[in-house]
């Protein structure tokens with residue numbers, strides 16, 4: 001069970017609406033974590049201008065697992081100096097200066 005609620009008490013009404021049987025169960029453990037969030041809710045991926053071979057891939061804003069395979073491949077290609085298979089240049093940091101941001105509307 002998960003959501004935006006910050007306490008189990010706040011989460012409980014939605015959970016019990018979906019699965020009333022949960023009311024009879026014990027909470028054994030819980031887990032939470034922060035999202036790294038960028039202004040347009042998308043990752044920043046690329047190579048820093050003016051700093052030799054500094055590649056970055058961070059700020060996944062809650063999409064990091066699903067994007068991990070292609071981003072990992074892309075970073076490996078950048079490190080090896082080979083031509084990237086996929087064009088991930090729209091994710092470069094400079095989009096926040098140029099205004100070419102990629103607003104993600106399906107934020108969970």
Ligand SMILES: Cc1cc2nc3c(=O)[nH]c(=O)nc-3n(C[C@H](O)[C@H](O)[C@H](O)COP(=O)(O)OP(=O)(O)OC[C@H]3O[C@@H](n4cnc5c(N)ncnc54)[C@H](O)[C@@H]3O)c2cc1C
Pocket residue numbers: 032033034035057058059060061062063064065066067
């Ligand atoms: C609650 C939650 C739910 C999520 N759900 C989804 C989902 O459903 N689908 C999805 O696609 N994504 C989801 N995400 C996002 C996904 O987990 C992240 O985008 C992804 O894990 C980011 O991977 P990363 O390798 O960039 O960073 P991380 O996984 O954060 O890895 C960074 C690593 O660097 C280490 N580190 C930090 N500083 C240093 C240092 N100075 N020296 C050495 N090591 C250091 C950290 O310990 C960590 O191991 C979720 C995230 C959260 C928090």
